[in-house]
Amino acid sequence: MSSSSYATSSLVVGYALCSSLLAVINKFAITYFNYPGLLTALQYLTSTVGVYLLGKLGFLHHDAFTWDTAKKFLPAAVVFYLAIFTNTNLLRHANVDTFIVFRSLTPLLVAIADTVFRSQPRPSKLTFLSLLVILAGAVGYVANDSAFTLTAYSWALAYLVTITTEMVYIKHMVSSLELNTWGFVLYNNLLSLMIAPIFWFLTGEYTDVFTAVNANGGSLFEPVAFFAVALSCVFGFLISFFGFAARKAISATAFTVTGVVNKFLTVVINVLIWDKHASPVGLVCLLVTICGGIGYQQSVTVAKKPTSGPAQVLNDSEKVDEESVELIPGKVATNLSMVRVQQLNQLARKPHATNSKKITLVLVVPPKLRLKTCVT
Structure with a gap:
């Protein structure tokens, strides 16, 4: 289990x-x-x-x-x-x-x-x-x-x-x-x-x-x-x-x-x-x-389609996975934080050189939410 x-x-x-x-x-x-x-x-x-x-x-x-x-x-x-x-x-x-x-x-x-x-x-x-x-x-x-x-x-x-x-x-x-x-x-x-x-x-x-x-x-x-x-x-x-x-x-x-x-x-x-x-x-x-x-059994829920890239990281944070984010129970990102996430997603979709180094962007979302997005 x-x-x-x-x-x-x-x-x-x-x-x-x-x-x-x-x-x-x-x-x-x-x-x-x-x-x-x-x-x-x-x-x-x-x-x-x-x-x-x-x-x-x-x-x-x-x-x-x-x-x-x-x-x-x-x-x-x-x-x-x-x-x-x-x-x-x-x-x-x-x-x-x-x-x-x-x-x-x-x-x-x-x-x-x-x-x-x-x-x-x-x-x-x-x-x-x-x-x-x-x-x-x-x-x-x-x-x-x-x-x-x-x-x-x-x-x-x-x-x-x-x-x-x-x-x-x-x-x-x-x-x-x-x-x-x-x-x-x-x-x-x-x-x-x-x-x-x-x-x-x-x-x-x-x-x-x-x-x-x-x-x-x-x-x-x-x-x-x-x-x-x-x-x-x-x-x-x-x-x-x-x-x-x-x-x-x-x-x-x-x-x-x-x-x-x-x-x-x-x-x-x-x-x-x-x-x-x-x-x-x-x-x-x-x-x-x-x-x-x-x-009586619980109705089967419709599974959500998986996403890739930084957007998937955001979905994981909504599930409050303790291994990937640090979050006060029940809290979610603010509107300002959502705007920053969208900016990171746009940055991730831009083409990069083949010899570019791995960049780690750290976004701090109050309160106490650390969301890491890797862009290559």
Whole structure:
């Protein structure tokens, strides 16, 4: 296995573990701390402070916060917040199995959105068959859900729409904005933290929090609730990193399928620790849905035509090959640097004498990018 494949696999495994455990931990936290808006805000706060402090200590690098970039990222942050908002409310009114089923439906919608809006390759026949298996399992689960309520499934449909939009739109933002992974984590969580108070007032949750504080003598956390909230904050921080890193490494549809497959672990834990779970028939339909996710394979991407000469060096630099360039993760050349590269390309195409010596031109592209182009 090549180093790039190993790195990609590590990111996907890290995201899968965090995602599967976070669903159970959040259900545990909401059970003992029934304030989903405040819970997610504490997760955003933990991730924001964590990135900032680790950056100050030199353990990681993140892009500086600017309002211009924040304005560009704000729509993605709003969609992300809505996805988490509908997710937590779904967990309040339904069991984890219902959440998993609707989460499993997202590859079908994301595959359609990828093909229509992002010009991705059409799914293969095997891929399409797997999507139909996912849909069949979901329909079977809903038909056999004895705990069906209009409130729960209203939140489920809202979650399905927002999470599908988030999967595709965040992938677009990752591809278009010149931010590294930790920069995305910082912007996403900080902006979501700023949005949180708006929904506290819209949902009236702030009144419940104040009432609970007054009733408990100024204390909001019991020992079990404190442990559950702290654990959810830690995993929320970890999934922020693995989530954005995995989005950069794989396609939006493959990223979504990864989140579906890891629900096997969530199902096992949910059956073991909770008495509120689906019936045996519902669990079978749930497993069928997850098996459809396993059968789903990533669409084959269209290979780019190789180029030669100095232009190929530029393409290699875009891949951030550590053996040829020194580059802060996530950064690309500025417009001025691109002009200099074009000038070098024109120079390379000029005829030279047969006895000319090999000339090495060194182009320094800020920040910290060294690009070497050899002209003979």
